[in-house]
Structure formats: structure tokens, C-alpha cells
Amino acid sequence: MIPAIRGTHDILPGEIERWQQAEQVVRDICGRYGYREIRTPVIEREELFAKGTGETTDIVQKEMYAFQDKGGERVTLRPEATPSMVRAFVEHALEQHLPTVKIFSLGPMFRYERPQKGRYRQFHQLDVEVFGVSDAALDAEVIEMAAALVEALGIEDAEVVVNSVGCAECRPAFGRALVTALGDREADLCGDCRRRAAVNPLRIFDCKVPSCQPIVDALPHATDYLCDACRSHFDATTGLLEALGVAFRVSHRLVRGLDYYTRTTFEILGGRLGAQNALLGGGRYDGLVRRLGGPDRAGIGFAAGMERLVLAMPDGSGPRAPDAFIVALGDAARQPAHLLARDLRRAALTALIDYGDRSMKAQLRRANRTSARHVLILGDDELAQGHVTVKDMTSGGETRVGRDDVVRNLAGDLLPASPEQPARMRRPIGRDDGD
RNA sequence: GUGAGUGUAGCUCAAUUGGUAGAGCGCCGGACUGUGGCUCCGGAGGUCGCGGGUUCAAUCCCCGUCACUCACCCCA
Structure with missing residues (x-):
């Protein structure tokens, strides 16, 4: 027997029904909010992710299925969808063709990691993106839609978490404030955190090591360092979320791993998922389109892990009974x-x-x-x-x-x-x- | 990349202090020559993950390796 390669898996009859249901709900919900489906290639130029996802991220540094094709091109299996979505937006000048560019995509992603519960080398994401809208009303709508999606799938014990990481103006100041606040206590942090302090101080908030917690709890919050524009954007977002009746929690510890996020970041956490408990995550990325060679357009979106959604869904029913x-x-x-x-x-x-x-x-x-x-x-x-x-x-x-x-x-x-x-x-x- | 646990029938798992393996479920057949689900009876199905070592003999002990699972890192 030639087994499936590590981290990949077959979705068999019995489980596929849950996937079909999840995909149906996804298409239905996305349609209601005005999103159009697009499909992009699973293989792209390596450069797209180096620039888009970020040269310093773990994804690019050690998780990509990258290789040289027979024509000498550096290519990679996509580790995430957002850069592809941005590329398609720019390449086809989608803003000329769609009233508002709200697009979603469903498909496999590839990351070379050690598999565990809710994490695979080939996994599937729903990717939702909007380009060209900077209004905070959209931030709230996107989060509300994500919550509606999770609810429509019957997932009950989910939690919406929201934060703001600021923009290119105020974020660097916050980073410096973190390092300053850390001071000589940096030596008391775990090894990972000391490394984070040097590379990307924001990520210290992610640490789960007990001995780091008192130190992390004493650190300043990103929302205290927002510039006026970011402050009012965040207030408008959370204000509308409340008005929309979305139950959410603001967490200053929500800092996401990709470099391109600005202002709003959010996640929806699910129970019973093991250590990988993020059902979906996303945020605003206002500088990304331009960084990838497009016009200066705002962007916001999220990615949902289909395996995790399916895992968190309540038990469905079996195949249809024949007549x-x-x-x-x-x-x-x-x-x-x-x-x-x-x-x-x-x-x-x-x-x-x-x-x-x-x-x-x-x-x-x-x-x-x-x-x-x-x-x-x-x-x-x-x-x-x-x-x-x-x-x-x-x-x-x-x-x-x-x-x-x-x-x-x-x-x-x-x-x-x-x-x-x-x-x-x-x-x-x-x-x-x-x- | 790191750590821990687990690999025995299609599935879930036993067992043998070293003498080449069993159960339940499932499958096939029979009891009931054209009537399912319940019951009873029978049957098929296993390189004991793989390789090497020790031994008269290894599924069991030792070494290695691979896979899976969970966790770390990171992320969906």
C-alpha cells in the first residue's frame, strides 16, 4: 500500500456530508452579504507570499512548499489565500468590474508543519476579502458575518475576540513602549518570549508559559497607544458591533501572526478543538494591496479553517435514504x-x-x-x-x-x-x- | 524543528512473565428453496507498522526506522 502523505487526509463518505453542509452554509451566508466567489490557483510565484504574507513570518520562513519548476521559476503551493486574492484583485482590476469588491474563496492551503488536532499540511480555508473600503462599518459587518457563519453552522460555544493593533503611524510607538515597559524583566521571560521581544514584541502577548503571565499582564495595551484616527476607527467598529448585537470580547492579547494587519484584528475561538482553537481569524490590512504592486486600497478579511469548522459542527446526519x-x-x-x-x-x-x-x-x-x-x-x-x-x-x-x-x-x-x-x-x- | 504516547482482523480493542493470536461490531452464508431489521449457528478475513539484533524459538525483550495521535513553536 502506498499511504497518503503526512498531514494530508481523505474525506470519506460519512464525513463528506458535513463538508457539503458547511460549504453550502458558507456560500449561502457569503451570498447574503454580497460576496462573489472566486477561485485562484493553488500554485503561485514564491515572491507573492514572501512580499504578501511577510518575509519574517514563520509561514514564509519555514512552512512553504516551495520549489523550482521545470522552467526555472520559483513557485510555491499557497500557504494562505490573501496574497492570491490581492493579486487577482490587482491583476484583473476587479474594482472596475464589481460594484464593491467583496470576494470569497474556498480551497486547499499547504503548510509544512507537524500535524496535530485541527492542523494539517493540506487544509482548507474559506477566505473572505473586501478591497477599497476603509469605513469601520465594514469592519463590524465582516465580524458580524463571521459570527453569523459560525452560528449558522450550529457551533454554539464560540467566542468573538476583537482588538486593534494600530496603523503604520502608531504601531511602531507601541512596539517601543512594549520594549521599554519590559525593561529588565525581559530576562525573566521564557526563551521564546525573549526571541519575540527582539523580532516582534507584539507576539509576546501570545505566550502561554505560566511564568510569563505576570509580566505580560503588566504590559501596556495596544489600544492605549492608538493614534486619533485608529482610536475612532476602533470605537466605531466596536460601537457598531454592539448595535448589531454581536457578543464579543476586546482582548489586548489578540495579536495576529501575520505582518500585514492594521487596525482591527479579530478571531473566533471554538471549544473542543484542542490546542488549535481558532475557528477563524482576520483583520484589516490597509497597506497590503499597494505593497503587492496595486493601487493604494484598503483591505479587510478573514480566513476560516474548514477542518476546524467541520470539527466543531454538531453531529450531522448520514447519507440520504433511498426512495x-x-x-x-x-x-x-x-x-x-x-x-x-x-x-x-x-x-x-x-x-x-x-x-x-x-x-x-x-x-x-x-x-x-x-x-x-x-x-x-x-x-x-x-x-x-x-x-x-x-x-x-x-x-x-x-x-x-x-x-x-x-x-x-x-x-x-x-x-x-x-x-x-x-x-x-x-x-x-x-x-x-x-x- | 522539539517532546510525549500509541501501532495486533475492515472498525474498537484483548492476550501471550518469549512457544507464530482472540473477542465484540461489521461482512458473507445458513436456520427461513421469494422476504430485511431480532435470535441462533457457521464461515471468510491477520506480513502482530517495517528493518535489524538477542534466542532453539520474538507479536512480546533490545536497537533503529516509519506512521499515527496529542502537545510545543506557529497558525485556520
Whole structure:
């Protein structure tokens, strides 16, 4: 056997239903807020992420699947979507084509990390981005949408966390204030934190080491160092969030790992996810489009981990129960049975049939396992009489129906009695709703 | 990249203080020559992760290696 490579995994029947449901909810919610779907390549020039994600980030320094292709080009499997989204925005001048550039994308990302719960080398993200809008109202709307998405997925124990990391004007001053406040206590920090203090002081807030906590708690807060513009932007964002009824917590410890964030940052945390408890995270990145060679446009967005969303979703239901399972007895019945199956399917019913010459018991056992509502029996008697025996698998009762009436009868049985009760088969996603 | 734990049937797991392995579930068949779900009976299915070492003999002990899981780093 040649196994799947580390950190990748197959999504099998039984689990795929949850993914399909998650994707359906994602598309529905994004659509309601005016987002259009786009798909970008999973492979890009390495340079795009070096500049976009940031040369100093761990993602770029040690986690990229980067290589040289046969033409000598430095390319990489995308570790995140935002730089690709920015590239597409710039390359196609999307602001000329869309009233407001609100776009989302769904697809695989690749990072060379040690896998653990909720983290894989190939994983999937929903990526949502808006370009060209700096109004704080959008910050609030984006966060509200993210919360709505999580709620729509049925994830209950989620927490919205918001912060502001300032802009190019005020953020450096805060960084210096951190170092100053640290003073000689820097020596008491853990090794990771001492490294952070030198490279990116903001990240000290992320530390989980107990001995660092008293020191971290005494540090100044980013929101105390915001310039006037950033201050009012943050106040407007949180004010609108409250007005929108979004339950959130402001955390000065929320500093995100990517370099490009400005002003608003946010995350939604989920319970029961293990150590990797961020369901989604994002923020504003007002300088990124220009840094990647585009016009000076604001940007804001978030990425949600699909594996984590699916993990946090409540248990769904299984595959849809077939409307009919056809049991054929004897060679003479096989061809008519397949014709019947075809006719049922043409009538939009789900029809299954067994293969090979198996006993009636075996076929019924299989029918039972599929949770089929009806079994249609075709044997010598039925062929001779021109009818089909319809067995109701719930009650066990049987009726005879003329061969030419079977499809209509079955379809009629399953069609809605009233508009409030849409038939199962009309649903875009096959789910057994267990009635 | 670091640390810990775990690798035995399709799945969940036993067992053997070293003598080449069992259960439950699932699957297939029978009891019931054309009637599922319950019950009973039977059957198929295992390089004991892989490689090496010790030994008369290794699934068990030793070394190595790989994989998985969880955690760190970091992030979705």
C-alpha cells in the first residue's frame, strides 16, 4: 500500500456530508452579504507570499512548499489565500468590474508543519476579502458575518475576540513602549518570549508559559497607544458591533501572526478543538494591496479553517435514504429491474439496486442497510402478472402495483402534500432528516 | 524543528512473565428453496507498522526506522 502523505487526509463518505453542509452554509451566508466567489490557483510565484504574507513570518520562513519548476521559476503551493486574492484583485482590476469588491474563496492551503488536532499540511480555508473600503462599518459587518457563519453552522460555544493593533503611524510607538515597559524583566521571560521581544514584541502577548503571565499582564495595551484616527476607527467598529448585537470580547492579547494587519484584528475561538482553537481569524490590512504592486486600497478579511469548522459542527446526519431499493429475482427479472431503476431515477427518485445473482435475503439485507423506504420486488410472479411488489420497509407491509404505475405512485407518495413539506429529494444536499 | 504516547482482523480493542493470536461490531452464508431489521449457528478475513539484533524459538525483550495521535513553536 502506498499511504497518503503526512498531514494530508481523505474525506470519506460519512464525513463528506458535513463538508457539503458547511460549504453550502458558507456560500449561502457569503451570498447574503454580497460576496462573489472566486477561485485562484493553488500554485503561485514564491515572491507573492514572501512580499504578501511577510518575509519574517514563520509561514514564509519555514512552512512553504516551495520549489523550482521545470522552467526555472520559483513557485510555491499557497500557504494562505490573501496574497492570491490581492493579486487577482490587482491583476484583473476587479474594482472596475464589481460594484464593491467583496470576494470569497474556498480551497486547499499547504503548510509544512507537524500535524496535530485541527492542523494539517493540506487544509482548507474559506477566505473572505473586501478591497477599497476603509469605513469601520465594514469592519463590524465582516465580524458580524463571521459570527453569523459560525452560528449558522450550529457551533454554539464560540467566542468573538476583537482588538486593534494600530496603523503604520502608531504601531511602531507601541512596539517601543512594549520594549521599554519590559525593561529588565525581559530576562525573566521564557526563551521564546525573549526571541519575540527582539523580532516582534507584539507576539509576546501570545505566550502561554505560566511564568510569563505576570509580566505580560503588566504590559501596556495596544489600544492605549492608538493614534486619533485608529482610536475612532476602533470605537466605531466596536460601537457598531454592539448595535448589531454581536457578543464579543476586546482582548489586548489578540495579536495576529501575520505582518500585514492594521487596525482591527479579530478571531473566533471554538471549544473542543484542542490546542488549535481558532475557528477563524482576520483583520484589516490597509497597506497590503499597494505593497503587492496595486493601487493604494484598503483591505479587510478573514480566513476560516474548514477542518476546524467541520470539527466543531454538531453531529450531522448520514447519507440520504433511498426512495426505493429494487430486488430482482432470477435472470429474467434483471433487465426489467434495471429499466425500472432508470425510470425511477428519471423521475428524480433515488433508486438503488443490487448486483450479481444474490438471494432475496441478501438483497433485502442490503436494502435494509441503505435505509431504503421501499423495496420493489421483481420476480417471476411479478413478471408474469405485469406488476411490482412494493414493500414498505417501515411497516413491512406489501402492495402490488402495476408496472406502469410504479413510478407515478412512488413519486406521488414522496411529493409534497403541501408547500410547507418539501420532498426530501428536492433538497440540494442529500440528508436523512429522519422523519 | 522539539517532546510525549500509541501501532495486533475492515472498525474498537484483548492476550501471550518469549512457544507464530482472540473477542465484540461489521461482512458473507445458513436456520427461513421469494422476504430485511431480532435470535441462533457457521464461515471468510491477520506480513502482530517495517528493518535489524538477542534466542532453539520474538507479536512480546533490545536497537533503529516509519506512521499515527496529542502537545510545543506557529497558525485556520
